[in-house]
Amino acid sequence: MTALRTLFLLSTLTFLWGCGEEAREYEVRENTSQNAPAKAAEPKGHVHRPYDFDLPKEWKEKDSTSGMRLLSFSDSTGSLDGSLVVLGKQASDLPSNINRWREQIGLSKISDEECLKSLGEGMSKLGNFKTLHIKGPEGQGILAGVFLLGEKVLFAKMMGPSAQTSTEEGRFIAFCTSLRAHTH
């Protein structure tokens, strides 16, 4: 009888000890709206972007929209790599971003004040935005447009040979100016 009781107690403890969790698989429907068209109806490969824009006709949109990029594009020569990236407001510190870009093309860091002085201004339907064109000693350049949108920050950026960034600067500003909220 005692052996039976011991067995009962041990089996209960073993059962409880074994209650762990492995990876779980599940399916969940996205929140569905009666008013909005189902996302499932969107064509394969479609990437939902919260922003509309007019890409200069000389530029080419690239397929690579994975990772952090909403849009990848290049100029007509293919030598500049362009991107449109949206991040949280944690990434909105302008001097940190400018110094990071400067380092990417071989320039040294500058003070926060100098960073802010190096910025230009633009205006789009998303509001004012900051512009930047920097050229490094090794012939590389960066064009950037930064949109501070409250909880988010939107970066438009082109990087490549500085001769080409100078050529494309006007189109880049026009592209930034065309950015607007997406409408159905």
Add this chain to the structure above:
Amino acid sequence: MILLTWGTVAQKALGLYQAQEKYFSSWILWLWMFPTPGGRATLAFITLNLSCKLIFASPFYVKKVGILITHLGALCLLGGGVLTAYFMTEGALVVKEGETSWFYQDFHEYELSLIEQKEGKDKVLAFSGDQLEAGGFLSHPSVPFKIEILELAKNIEIISRQTPAGASEKGMLQNFVFRSLPVNPEETKNMAGLRFRLSGLGDKEDGQYMIFEFMEVPQNVSIGDRSLRIELRKRIHPLAFGIELMDVERQLHPGTQMPRSFKSEVYVVRPDGSKVKQTISMNRPLRTDGYTLFQTHYDIDEKGQETSVLAVVENVGRLFPYISSIVICIGILIHLVLHIPTLIRRV
């Protein structure tokens, strides 16, 4: 009692959830370098002690049946506690007016989710927060890669890189890193971050990645023609029904902007399309399919779109305190009744 007092006092400094986790939901409570039993270890010891007493040392006589039933009632109460501790889930269901939500999101627990979108559904492989320990490896037959957890922090801030990224650093890590911050007692003010390494996908995708809660653009990886979204988020609990919000109302105290009550008019939607109309208000939760849905919050955005937030609780141990109380009362009553003749004789 000591544990209870410490845990209660600690809530002021740590916050409700952190104190509960540290003192009451832990097996070991570290006091400086000394291990002491946490809430779970204490209750497990009491349960084991009570079980051993009942199984090995209780006299199985008719006269003692009341005591045995009372013991069973106490064990039932502790058993309910085990079920609640391990299987209760609670979270928030957020639904906009005119939309239907089919899941709720845990208040506390994290998951690392690998998500594939198919036909309007998210097919998810989720690793629970307990599995995200630094140095651990995660794998699953449905994905051809391994994830090595490098760092998990419950509260972080994102900062720009001060040094150029290496070739193995991908995604957001190319431009940013995160720094751990102390955990905020107000849990909603924390933002968790995870650094991990993927291997088995080829040179293009293999490498270190960084993700964090509330990322605006999720991290994607490609596996052939499949695209997987990787997210660190509060755990998702799918529901077998949907909640469609028809209308949400907020009543204010007269002459103020202080809310007096919220009320949501909803349809409980079944996968076959059938619907039942229900009302959820602050003191009238909806109970369905083992879940209890409470009205907790209301929001309206700048476009006038109203949103209702419902707290969802699933607790399989919910009835155990009631059942065990009844069993304990019955046990004590039987014990008293069986001992009435003895008492009378003594008198």
